[in-house]
Amino acid sequence: MKNRIVLYINKHYPLLLSFWLPVGLMLSYFIYRKMFPFGSNTLLTVDLGQQYVDFFAYFRKTILSDPSSFFFTFNKAIGGEMLGEFAYYLMSPFNLLLLPFAGKSITAGVMLVTLAKYGCAGYTMGRLLTKQRLQHGLMVPVFALAYSMMGWAIANQLNLLWMDVLVFLPLIINGLFELLKNRHGLAYSFWLAVMLLTNYYMGYMVVIFLVLFFIWLATDSFVSFKKLAKDCGLFIGRSILGGGLAAILLLPTLFSLQSSKGQYTANVIHAKFEYQPLKMLSKLLLGAFNFKQMPSGLPNLFVGSLVLISFVLFFFNSKFKWTSRLVAFLVSAFFVTSLCFEPLDLFWHGLQFPVWYPYRFSFVVSFWMVYLGALNLRESVRVSALKILFAAILYAGIIGYVAVNIKQFTFATKTTLLASTLFAATTLLILLFPQKQTQRVLLVCLAAAEMLTNAAFSLNNISYVSQKEFAEPNSALKNDSQALAKLDPGLYRTGQTYSRTKNDGMAHSLNTGSYFSSALEKSIPDFYGQIGDPDGDNYVAYSNGTLISDALLGMKYFLRPKDASEISIPAKQKKALSPLTLRPDLQDYRLVKDGDLTQIYQNPLATTMGYSANIALQQVKLPFNEPINYQTKWLNAATGTWPTTRYFTAKNFNEVVFQNADKTVNLTGSLLKKKNKKAPAQVVFKFTPQTNDPYYLTFGPGLEETNVETYTGSRPLYHYGTFRHNVILNVADHSKGNEVTITARFKKNSLFLDNFVLYQLDRQSVTEKLRQLKRHSWHVKKVNNRHLTGKISIKDNQQIFATTIPYSQGWQVKIDGNRVPTFKLQNTFIGAKISKGTHTVTMTYTPPYLYLGAALSAICLILVLSWEFIPAKVKKYRKTKN
Incomplete structure (x- = not known):
């Protein structure tokens, strides 16, 4: 057994090092920074702390207890589809590692997933280098480490959902090589589909890169125009099949994007450079990242001194065809232009300006640099003295430029410039070293030191949420959620006057009315803006409710934090939660739960998510940016109050x-x-x-x-x-x-x-009208998130069935078993015609184009498998026959 282990390690040590080196280096840094479970800090910062960690908790709930949440949920604002959200945020297979981590321990799960992605990125890059014979032995982990811990990865580890692309890109490229060499396209189509399923946004950027990489590859391996035509056919055909395999998710997601991110596409594009292009040279040096780089910084391009030197020397290596080097230069020039020219930058981002985290596609530029750098040193790691001199002058120029303009770069310091100089100089000296094995050992050590130093310099500039800051409100919300589930297991919404984030509802199965997501449907913030609640392109916060909006939106319960003076437990043990908003009018509601840190109030006037409304609600013209008038007209139209009552x-x-x-x-x-x-x-x-x-x-x-x-x-x-x-x-x-x-x-x-x-x-007048609506509410029984049913009493034929469920083509309404057409109320909600009497109303949600997407994926799967295996069986049959 021991011999087998030794033999395995001797054979696979390059790949083992490619995985474990980035894991070990990043783990050592996390321990140094006392990240939970090794201390009092967490990896949570910016969107990872304010958005993604709550999505991860939602992912656990969906997988472990409520699969219907994959399609639709009322935890999202006032309700919304989730397939598009999963496609953008939660389809990473690495998220399965989060399943054992419940509640406040999920921060440890976040660290585990982060380390796994660093390690797997190194492994897949090492596998590409090995399979395509670009490098061997100790040089494999050198380049794999430069790739897995590139500046883009360090800067974007807080955008954990994007890091999967570093894992799958080398697998896709390796599959492309296999397709063109051996005509086997299964791996290429499969991994491309996995990338698109995991995160279509990063997948879109990969697709653009694949076109450019194929152009260079076709030039580099050109033999004849006949072969080129076949290669183009294979590339295009298998790429389309790869996309088709992912159609089951992509088609419904495309539909959802039309009502969310797709509505914010830039209409005006300026043909201008976004900054002085020379400034991006600063991002090639150590520690070129800080908080100011997040909202509007420069592209993250750091790949280490060895990769940068070897990448530049590739264009002067006469062992490669001049046509190959020329096309590689043109592709590189396109990348550089894309990183500073607005039209190309927008093209890479799907014609939408990024909100924070600019130049998100720079990972493909770093991959390109690592790949060509490894290719340049394929045959020998030793470099001539003349080329070393040229590289030294080039590096000195970069460092000199940053030093002269250091005040323009908030992340650059004398320390980072000195460290960059030392690592570059040491790398150049080692490249002159005559002893191959010693040289490679030194390069591994140097690469590990340099990548870790860059990570430390960069991440030391960022502040993080402490475990206590995360755990205390998280525990309070968990307790309130569990108390409500016991108190009332029905379907309703729950307002908050304290919160940790706008996605508390996602994390704790609460329908809070608040939400933060890049894929939020545009109609939802539009509606919030009209009723007087905070809204933005990617968030809403139900923090400014009135007695009217609370009742009409079915805010049946409210969670309120106690003041420090109300807490009986000593302050050393418990600290009062931070209020989100003041709601003195909660005194009009009934206290139903008095906990250690919080109280729960019940709203006696809340309707359900459906109610009998006067037909005037279908016709009323509601004002813009006048929340008082909007709420007044909404209540008057719903109750058929004419002339208009002033509240x-x-x-x-x-x-x-x-x-x-x-x-x-x-x-x-x-x-x-x-x-x-x-x-x-x-x-x-x-x-x-x-x-x-x-x-x-x-x-x-x-x-x-x-x-x-x-x-x-x-x-x-x-x-x-x-x-x-x-x-x-x-x-x-x-x-x-x-x-x-x-x-x-x-x-x-x-x-x-x-x-x-x-x-x-006027509380009395409002109470009278709201009681009228409540008497004729839909007594809904939630079967699951995508299937609701219940009875409603309609008093006359001048009424309609009105809901506060956001309108979507995916919802189907049946009254007494008969499907009825729906229409949009208030430009936001679902409505349907209904007659006088008592009726059973059933609503079912199915994502639009889900079945069409599934059919296309099935067809593409059959074609991929047929083209992969049938020709081999035909050849075998012919040989047997002959």
């Missing part, structure tokens, strides 16, 4: 105090300026409610958190800080006779009081 009444402030700011009589629409720009400025608004009704304040984007700090009394006026439409904020309830003060402190030299109006809500 909100504008109120004046009793007193407004201007401190170091210009005074104005008309508040709304006023631009207030500091008198003394060097001194603090604030405005204090005071009013005394004359009733115990709820009071709401509306204001626009001029009062978002970048411009002002707001307080009620001496406490922060908690609300979600970024928004682009007018929002509503509850500022008082049951406060009759008590003065309420709202303070706005300037963060800049001026403050725009954008749509700044105080309203009183």
